[in-house]
Amino acid sequence: MNHQVSCCESQNCAVEARGLCKTYPNGTRALKNVNLRICGSEFIVILGPSGAGKSTLLRCMNRLVEPTGGSIHFLNENITHVSGRNIRKIRARVGMIFQQFNLVRRLSVLENVLAGRLAHCHGLLWKGLSLFKIFPRSEREIALECLRKVHIEELAFQRADTLSGGQQQRVAIARTLAQEPELILADEPVASLDPASAEIVMQTLQDIHEAQKIPVIVNLHQIELGRRYGKRIIGMKAGEICFDGSAIDLDNQTLRCIYGKELDSGLGRIKRPPVAPFLQHHPVPGVALATVE
Numbered sequence: 696m697n698h699q700v701s702c703c704e705s706q707n708c709a710v711e712a713r714g715l716c717k718t719y720p721n722g723t724r725a726l727k728n729v730n731l732r733i734c735g736s737e738f739i740v741i742l743g744p745s746g747a748g749k750s751t752l753l754r755c756m757n758r759l760v761e762p763t764g765g766s767i768h769f770l771n772e773n774i775t776h777v778s779g780r781n782i783r784k785i786r787a788r789v790g791m792i793f794q795q796f797n798l799v800r801r802l803s804v805l806e807n808v809l810a811g812r813l814a815h816c817h818g819l820l821w822k823g824l825s826l827f828k829i830f831p832r833s834e835r836e837i838a839l840e841c842l843r844k845v846h847i848e849e850l851a852f853q854r855a856d857t858l859s860g861g862q863q864q865r866v867a868i869a870r871t872l873a874q875e876p877e878l879i880l881a882d883e884p885v886a887s888l889d890p891a892s893a894e895i896v897m898q899t900l901q902d903i904h905e906a907q908k909i910p911v912i913v914n915l916h917q918i919e920l921g922r923r924y925g926k927r928i929i930g931m932k933a934g935e936i937c938f939d940g941s942a943i944d945l946d947n948q949t950l951r952c953i954y955g956k957e958l959d960s961g962l963g964r965i966k967r968p969p970v971a972p973f974l975q976h977h978p979v980p981g982v983a984l985a986t987v988e
Contacts, residue, residue: 863891
């Protein structure tokens with residue numbers, strides 16, 4: 696099932712994939728003729744089982760992965776084959792948030808956020824000073840403002856490795872904001888977080904999207920989070936887009952089309968093993984029997 700949702704011609708196109716393909720050296724076809732157009736006003740959630748091609752798609756968008764076919768256009772510029780200095784310029788304009796945070800654990804929260812400013816601060820003197828943790832006051836103010844936007848400015852001078860997982864992910868979001876990105880990509884940003892922290896991170900991304908009008912694309916495994924936060928949902932399976940629509944259209948039939956046998960895992964349900972017949976008739980005192988869903 697595929698409900699196509701296209702950008703209005705009057706809206707700016709943030710990123711577009713045209714016939715995008717990616718085959719890895721081992722023969723794995725991660726992307727197969729993917730066509731996708733994303734506007735500047737969208738908060739998009741991409742759902743799909745492991746191996747569906749979600750991460751490869753995002754990594755093609757900021758050129759961490761080289762496509763083997765088709766093209767990627769960022770703000771109407773073909774970036775499919777850019778390299779060297781040009782590829783660094785593209786990555787400076789596209790904020791990338793990873794599952795594992797990618798913080799320098801021994802540095803303070805503020806210093807980690809200031810790393811996002813490197814692309815905007817030129818000159819050997821500034822870069823040399825940064826090696827000794829000496830930053831201009833104006834840059835420190837920008838970093839602190841980014842921490843305020845994710846509501847952890849009080850943690851600015853703590854070491855990154857003293858924070859919880861959810862707090863570390865918000866530091867990573869603040870570092871991305873310090874880049875002043877024109878597009879934010881988040882690859883499974885809540886996969887390693889508890890439910891409460893996951894909600895905070897998703898709400899933070901949504902608040903940034905709405906306040907700063909930055910298009911956001913998030914890969915998720917959690918279907919219910921996707922339904923709540925995605926203005927538009929893309930379903931991927933085996934390297935192809937099999938659904939493009941709203942949360943209202945994402946019914947169980949569509950989810951089975953996307954996930955197949957993995958649907959129960961995607962919905963967050965855990966099937967318990969059936970109770971042995973002997974235990975059904977001879978329960979162990981004090982032990983509650985599990986039931987099959």
